[in-house]
Amino acid sequence: MPSVDQVIFWLGALVIAAPTLLVAQLGLASLLDAKLSERTINRSNQTAVVTGLCAAAAILALMLLTGSRHVAIDFGTWIEIPHFHFSIKFVFDRLSVPLAILSFLLTGTIGAFASKYMHRERGYNRFFVLYALFLLGLVVTSLADTIETLFAGWEFVGLSSALLVAFFQERPAPPKNGLWVWTIYRLSDAALLLAAVVLHHHHASGEGDFDELLSIGGFWPEGHTTLAPGYVLPVGLLLIVAAAGKSGLVPFSGWLPRAMEGPTPSSAVFYGALSIHLGAFLLLRASPILESSHWLGLTVVAIGFSTAVIASLTGSVQTDVKSALSFACLAQVGIIVVEIGLSCLLQWPWLRYVALVHILGHGCLRTLQFVRAPSLLRVYRQLEDAIGDRLPQAAGPFDRFAEPIRLWLYRFGLERGYLDSLLLSCFVHPFTRAFRWCDALERRWTDLLTGEASRESDKVQPFSGSLEDLT
Amino acid sequence: MTPLDVPWLEIALVLGLVGACAVSRITDPARAYRWGVGFCGAVFACTFLAWLAFFERQAPGFSLQTRLFGSQVLALDELNAPLVPAVALLHLLTAVATAQTKMRRFSFSWSLAAETIHLATLSAVDPWMLVTLLTMGTIPPYLELMNRGRPTRVYVGHMALFVVLLIVGWAAFDATSRLGPPAVWATVALMAAILMRCGAMPAHCWITDWFEHASFGNGLLYVIPLPGVYAAIRLVLPEAPDWVLHAIGVVSLVTAVYAAGMAVVQREARRFFAYLFLSHASLVLVGLQLLTELTLTGAFCLWFSVIISLGGFGLTLRAVEARFGRLALVDHHGLYEHSPALAICFLLTGLASVGFPGTLGFISTELLVDGAIVANPLVGVGVVAATMLNGIAVVRAYFLLFTGARHASMVQLGIRRRERFAVLTLAALILGGGIYSKPGVLSREKAAEALLHERQRRVGLDPHSAPTPLFPLPAAK
Numbered sequence: 001m002p003s004v005d006q007v008i009f010w011l012g013a014l015v016i017a018a019p020t021l022l023v024a025q026l027g028l029a030s031l032l033d034a035k036l037s038e039r040t041i042n043r044s045n046q047t048a049v050v051t052g053l054c055a056a057a058a059i060l061a062l063m064l065l066t067g068s069r070h071v072a073i074d075f076g077t078w079i080e081i082p083h084f085h086f087s088i089k090f091v092f093d094r095l096s097v098p099l100a101i102l103s104f105l106l107t108g109t110i111g112a113f114a115s116k117y118m119h120r121e122r123g124y125n126r127f128f129v130l131y132a133l134f135l136l137g138l139v140v141t142s143l144a145d146t147i148e149t150l151f152a153g154w155e156f157v158g159l160s161s162a163l164l165v166a167f168f169q170e171r172p173a174p175p176k177n178g179l180w181v182w183t184i185y186r187l188s189d190a191a192l193l194l195a196a197v198v199l200h201h202h203h204a205s206g207e208g209d210f211d212e213l214l215s216i217g218g219f220w221p222e223g224h225t226t227l228a229p230g231y232v233l234p235v236g237l238l239l240i241v242a243a244a245g246k247s248g249l250v251p252f253s254g255w256l257p258r259a260m261e262g263p264t265p266s267s268a269v270f271y272g273a274l275s276i277h278l279g280a281f282l283l284l285r286a287s288p289i290l291e292s293s294h295w296l297g298l299t300v301v302a303i304g305f306s307t308a309v310i311a312s313l314t315g316s317v318q319t320d321v322k323s324a325l326s327f328a329c330l331a332q333v334g335i336i337v338v339e340i341g342l343s344c345l346l347q348w349p350w351l352r353y354v355a356l357v358h359i360l361g362h363g364c365l366r367t368l369q370f371v372r373a374p375s376l377l378r379v380y381r382q383l384e385d386a387i388g389d390r391l392p393q394a395a396g397p398f399d400r401f402a403e404p405i406r407l408w409l410y411r412f413g414l415e416r417g418y419l420d421s422l423l424l425s426c427f428v429h430p431f432t433r434a435f436r437w438c439d440a441l442e443r444r445w446t447d448l449l450t451g452e453a454s455r456e457s458d459k460v461q462p463f464s465g466s467l468e469d470l471t
Numbered sequence: 472m473t474p475l476d477v478p479w480l481e482i483a484l485v486l487g488l489v490g491a492c493a494v495s496r497i498t499d500p501a502r503a504y505r506w507g508v509g510f511c512g513a514v515f516a517c518t519f520l521a522w523l524a525f526f527e528r529q530a531p532g533f534s535l536q537t538r539l540f541g542s543q544v545l546a547l548d549e550l551n552a553p554l555v556p557a558v559a560l561l562h563l564l565t566a567v568a569t570a571q572t573k574m575r576r577f578s579f580s581w582s583l584a585a586e587t588i589h590l591a592t593l594s595a596v597d598p599w600m601l602v603t604l605l606t607m608g609t610i611p612p613y614l615e616l617m618n619r620g621r622p623t624r625v626y627v628g629h630m631a632l633f634v635v636l637l638i639v640g641w642a643a644f645d646a647t648s649r650l651g652p653p654a655v656w657a658t659v660a661l662m663a664a665i666l667m668r669c670g671a672m673p674a675h676c677w678i679t680d681w682f683e684h685a686s687f688g689n690g691l692l693y694v695i696p697l698p699g700v701y702a703a704i705r706l707v708l709p710e711a712p713d714w715v716l717h718a719i720g721v722v723s724l725v726t727a728v729y730a731a732g733m734a735v736v737q738r739e740a741r742r743f744f745a746y747l748f749l750s751h752a753s754l755v756l757v758g759l760q761l762l763t764e765l766t767l768t769g770a771f772c773l774w775f776s777v778i779i780s781l782g783g784f785g786l787t788l789r790a791v792e793a794r795f796g797r798l799a800l801v802d803h804h805g806l807y808e809h810s811p812a813l814a815i816c817f818l819l820t821g822l823a824s825v826g827f828p829g830t831l832g833f834i835s836t837e838l839l840v841d842g843a844i845v846a847n848p849l850v851g852v853g854v855v856a857a858t859m860l861n862g863i864a865v866v867r868a869y870f871l872l873f874t875g876a877r878h879a880s881m882v883q884l885g886i887r888r889r890e891r892f893a894v895l896t897l898a899a900l901i902l903g904g905g906i907y908s909k910p911g912v913l914s915r916e917k918a919a920e921a922l923l924h925e926r927q928r929r930v931g932l933d934p935h936s937a938p939t940p941l942f943p944l945p946a947a948k
Binding site: 079 | 624628676679680683729736737739741768797799803807812815816819822828834837838840842844845855856858862866871873874886895898909916
């Protein structure tokens with residue numbers, strides 16, 4: 001008879017294995033150019049999600065039965081050399097289990113929805129490959145017990161999200177927006193990677209496990225950090241940047257409406273329900289670090305508050321339902337972040353439960369709203385037909401202000417808080433200009449050395465001299 | 472005597488030379504292709520057996536070199552054992568994936584000659600032999616440019632300076648280090664030669680110029696093995712003073728970030744690839760100069776990853792170029808629908824090169840970043856910035872080439888069987904190496920340990936003591 005620990009270990013392995021095998025199956029089929037039927041894809045997807053969900057629910061049930069609050073599952077050390085080791089460990093606790101279950105639940109629902117919504121769509125297979133990668137990333141991120149494992153899952157989520165934004169790839173706008181999302185995510189990844197390495201090397205135990213690092217004096221949400229005091233502020237700030245990038249907090253909020261270029265199912269489950277909350281999840285996981293410094297708590301509150309305000313103002317002037325929903329979603333995420341910041345600032349661990357419940361409820365609500373969005377106009381029309389009149393229009397949020405302020409707020413909302421303009425003018429344009437200037441210098445230098453125009457690439461036009469021109 | 476007692480490395484080199492001569496006499500491109508691929512395959516098989524023999528710790532039963540040179544000047548050791556078959560594999564796959572339309576342009580005989588020089592360079596354990604081979608290695612590219620009627624001044628100018636600095640620098644370094652600490656000017660000359668060969672700023676323009684004018688296949692094969700890095704390890708690292716290493720590190724770090732930034736703004740695919748390569752080559756050098764076990768292991772892993780991942784990325788780009796000509800990165804091309812397999816391979820190899828989880832590059836990036844931050848946080852930030860920008864550049868190129876438009880075509884542009892074989896082989900290595908990285912990392916860690924040990928010995932001990940091999944070779948039977 002296997003012990004409870006053994007059962008939990010195998011169930012935990014199943015939770016991770018289910019999405020991994022789904023990625024392997026769909027990904028390898030794409031790589032080998034083997035066409036899978038829609039039916040096969042759906043069955044594989046359903047099997048993986050149901051298996052993962054049941055296993056996660058069973059772990060929760062066992063934890064409740066045995067009264068265990070924290071179960072770590074160690075798959076061993078992947079790499080170990082002097083001064084470096086990479087362990088693959090997952091943790092099932094009060095934070096990770098609800099998020100993992102929510103992930104399976106919502107992705108399963110949306111997978112079923114997408115199987116109809118995307119029926120006979122050209123990129124059906126591609127959508128589900130990215131969907132599977134996203135699910136794997138999300139499950140790994142939620143359950144990771146080491147910062148390196150969390151980083152791996154974080155990257156999977158980032159790549160699949162950017163490629164899903166660019167899903168409708170016959171038009172230039174989706175890939176452009178996908179690149180914007182990817183750029184912000186890369187910045188966020190870089191911050192997380194730096195934080196991960198510092199965490200790994202500069203805390204008391206010398207291990208990278210959350211158990212060792214954040215669970216002194218109790219498990220989440222009560223634990224404290226063992227990070228050396230001198231590193232708390234820089235590591236905390238890096239984690240806040242990582243979270244801000246992933247959750248679209250100020251000043252990175254501009255990627256969220258851009259992400260709505262993707263298909264509705266992906267917008268619903270990824271940017272509306274799950275992916276958008278990953279930043280908040282990271283802050284919750286790292287809350288013992290954030291509470292070690294008042295400055296970090298204040299920063300989190302300030303970022304969350306400004307995000308909520310800007311998102312509310314911006315959302316109220318949007319003219320399409322997906323954008324309006326995305327900003328409404330962002331406003332809620334801002335509030336969740338404020339809750340986390342306050343819990344750290346005031347040392348109220350119970351407030352983290354509020355934030356967690358807020359994430360779970362908000363994720364479910366937004367998924368429903370996004371999925372309903374395509375048929376919303378039809379529902380409005382049905383309602384208006386039923387009452388025989390137009391639906392009453394509520395007063396706008398700006399109506400209470402005087403004309404000049406109202407106009408300014410309206411413009412502020414239309415320009416999405418000037419956040420994209422700020423990033424473009426402060427970082428993107430100077431960067432591009434500087435490197436293009438260097439490129440021009442290099443051209444002059446090689447021209448000088450060659451004694452003639454040195455670059456064949458200057459003459460390159462799309463498809464010139466190609467096989468197609470010959471035919 | 473077992474099959475592993477045979478001197479496979481020497482046979483590989485001889486086969487390469489014989490192949491180059493034999494294929495040069497064939498005028499029919501299709502026949503030259505078949506023979507070229509056959510010889511490349513045979514060379515790869517021999518290098519693989521040589522690696523296997525090294526892995527089994529079996530020294531060859533007899534050696535031609537000891538009769539010719541009196542000692543072993545070319546051999547596999549802990550450092551180069553996996554690199555030699557990897558480079559031979561890259562040559563084989565490049566030959567295999569050559570499109571029919573490019574067979575006339577791609578010289579298989581020169582490619583085999585260049586392969587022989589590359590393999591010999593990477594297996595050179597004697598410094599003067601290495602200097603000679605590095606000098607010889609500059610000739611095939613020059614002939615390639617001449618044959619194609621392209622300007623050679625940028626290449627010749629840089630390589631002439633490199634050869635002069637290398638020979639003069641090593642001669643003086645070798646002579647003075649026997650009597651005491653090496654002369655400063657000799658060290659500087661040697662360092663400049665190494666940096667020039669690696670394409671460090673401001674002497675990097677020859678690499679972008681080379682990619683502009685060479686055929687993509689040859690362009691790729693000439694730079695991807697990173698012979699400059701090998702020269703740095705064999706010639707500079709064991710004895711150079713710390714300030715030289717710091718200087719190399721600073722220049723390499725600046726180059727890594729600069730080249731990554733340049734890759735993001737490029738308007739043409741080959742130049743983009745050239746900068747991506749430059750950034751990676753410089754990152755390897757950054758890891759070397761920090762001279763800790765962790766950074767050295769990371770740099771060695773990254774080196775292997777560059778050969779496989781960036782090599783595969785280059786091959787995929789070459790396959791796309793074979794269909795559509797030189798590729799502008801200004802507008803969207805929308806090529807995904809015509810060649811989805813190429814698009815997937817492009818993304819997979821590109822992301823592997825920038826250290827995406829689950830691929831070969833992931834652990835090397837982790838090790839390098841980890842080691843760099845511990846050794847010097849500023850260097851760590853620079854390394855992370857470079858990898859971040861490289862990642863953005865790869866996905867930008869993917870979006871521009873494969874998405875954003877509907878491309879109409881009257882001809883079949885999908886991946887061909889031979890190309891599929893090449894990219895799938897590399898994809899298998901990338902994913903397999905990404906999932907099961909342990910043996911590779913342990914082998915690189917051993918090489919790092921040996922290098923550090925030897926440096927400690929040479930820098931700290933009597934300079935008149937007899938020189939020992941940098942990485943001990945298996946004992947001859």
